[in-house]
Amino acid sequence: MSASVTVRVPAKVNVQLAVGAARPDGFHDLANVFLAVGLYDEVTVTPADEPRVTCEGPGADQVPLDRTNLAVRAAELLAARHGIAPDVHLHIAKDIPVAGGMAGGSADAAGALVACDALWGTGTSRAELIDICAELGSDVPFSLVGGAALGTGRGEKLEPLDVGGTFFWVFAVADGGLSTPAVYREFDRLTPAAPAPEASPALLAALRDGDADALAATVTNDLQPAALSLFPSLRDTLAAGTAAGALAALVSGSGPTTAFLARDQVSAARVADALVASGTCRTARVAQSPAPGATLL
Numbered sequence: 624m625s626a627s628v629t630v631r632v633p634a635k636v637n638v639q640l641a642v643g644a645a646r647p648d649g650f651h652d653l654a655n656v657f658l659a660v661g662l663y664d665e666v667t668v669t670p671a672d673e674p675r676v677t678c679e680g681p682g683a684d685q686v687p688l689d690r691t692n693l694a695v696r697a698a699e700l701l702a703a704r705h706g707i708a709p710d711v712h713l714h715i716a717k718d719i720p721v722a723g724g725m726a727g728g729s730a731d732a733a734g735a736l737v738a739c740d741a742l743w744g745t746g747t748s749r750a751e752l753i754d755i756c757a758e759l760g761s762d763v764p765f766s767l768v769g770g771a772a773l774g775t776g777r778g779e780k781l782e783p784l785d786v787g788g789t790f791f792w793v794f795a796v797a798d799g800g801l802s803t804p805a806v807y808r809e810f811d812r813l814t815p816a817a818p819a820p821e822a823s824p825a826l827l828a829a830l831r832d833g834d835a836d837a838l839a840a841t842v843t844n845d846l847q848p849a850a851l852s853l854f855p856s857l858r859d860t861l862a863a864g865t866a867a868g869a870l871a872a873l874v875s876g877s878g879p880t881t882a883f884l885a886r887d888q889v890s891a892a893r894v895a896d897a898l899v900a901s902g903t904c905r906t907a908r909v910a911q912s913p914a915p916g917a918t919l920l
């Protein structure tokens with residue numbers, strides 16, 4: 624057994640998030656077009672006498688260090704499947720904004736699964752790993768596979784998508800977080816009769832063509848009105864990024880991180896500087912997509 628294993632896992636942005644009505648189980652059917660972006664958490668696992676988790680990086684103080692941590696739950700589920708004890712020290716080096724709608728906790732769960740499977744030599748099949756991911760959360764399967772994918776069901780049923788070029792993004796990190804269930808509840812309040820969600824053919828074509836202008840014209844997030852209702856100052860952030868020349872401005876997933884599509888790297892740097900100077904966000908990060916899924920380092 625090697626001394627430790629590290630896995631790098633990307634954040635995501637939802638370039639289309641079409642949300643249907645609440646289902647009897649409380650979840651919502653989605654047409655969720657995920658794109659992995661090059662902001663990463665790293666999960667390192669080391670054999671230990673008992674399960675333990677530590678976390679460093681921006682927002683680390685908001686990450687639970689008990690059994691509610693999604694990475695710990697991932698290690699426990701994998702260990703239970705193989706009838707072994709989950710005795711590892713999990714260390715999370717966070718770079719994905721916490722509670723920002725960029726699937727940071729989901730990334731850590733996918734990373735912990737891949738890292739523990741390698742450390743323990745349990746040889747879990749990819750299909751079984753994806754099943755475990757879906758048990759942990761709707762976004763977790765995509766954190767494992769990365770790239771771009773259409774998520775249906777509650778977002779866990781994935782179909783890989785082709786991406787024909789590099790997209791340049793700026794992410795404005797807000798002061799504070801938003802709870803994903805609260806945003807879905809607000810969506811229900813604002814949208815009494817949501818139609819069945821469908822992926823947009825024009826958006827899928829824009830991704831396939833690597834065409835930033837076409838993508839900018841087709842991005843949508845049905846959770847955006849709910850996120851803005853709960854966090855009204857995000858309107859100022861969106862306006863600041865648009866004024867600085869972003870091709871598109873939208874709330875990332877359930878927010879409160881906002882995402883700005885830029886024409887190229889130079890334009891992305893300019894939008895990021897303008898966002899910070901506007902005082903409408905805590906910080907701004909530049910990243911490219913697509914990015915690979917969970918990767919052993």
Ligand SMILES: C[C@](O)(CO)[C@H](O)COP(=O)(O)OP(=O)(O)OC[C@H]1O[C@@H](n2ccc(N)nc2=O)[C@H](O)[C@@H]1O
Pocket residue numbers: 637640649650651652653655724726729759760761762763776777778803804807876877
């Ligand atoms: C907003 C997104 O990040 C977009 O990718 C996801 O839909 C949320 O995915 P997630 O954080 O992995 O969500 P889960 O951990 O599966 O669920 C958390 C809560 O979000 C709500 N939820 C989530 C996914 C979904 N399709 N419908 C929902 O209503 C439910 O209230 C659920 O209890």
Ligand SMILES: Nc1ncnc2c1ncn2[C@@H]1O[C@H](COP(=O)(O)OP(=O)(O)OP(=O)(O)O)[C@@H](O)[C@H]1O
Pocket residue numbers: 685686687691692693694715720721722723724725726727728729731732762800801803876877878
């Ligand atoms: N490993 C983890 N990293 C971050 N948060 C975690 C983790 N495990 C559990 N959590 C809890 O999950 C909450 C949501 O954090 P997370 O960073 O995953 O949000 P998010 O990016 O909005 O998620 P999503 O985009 O999947 O809805 C946090 O407030 C925290 O209490």
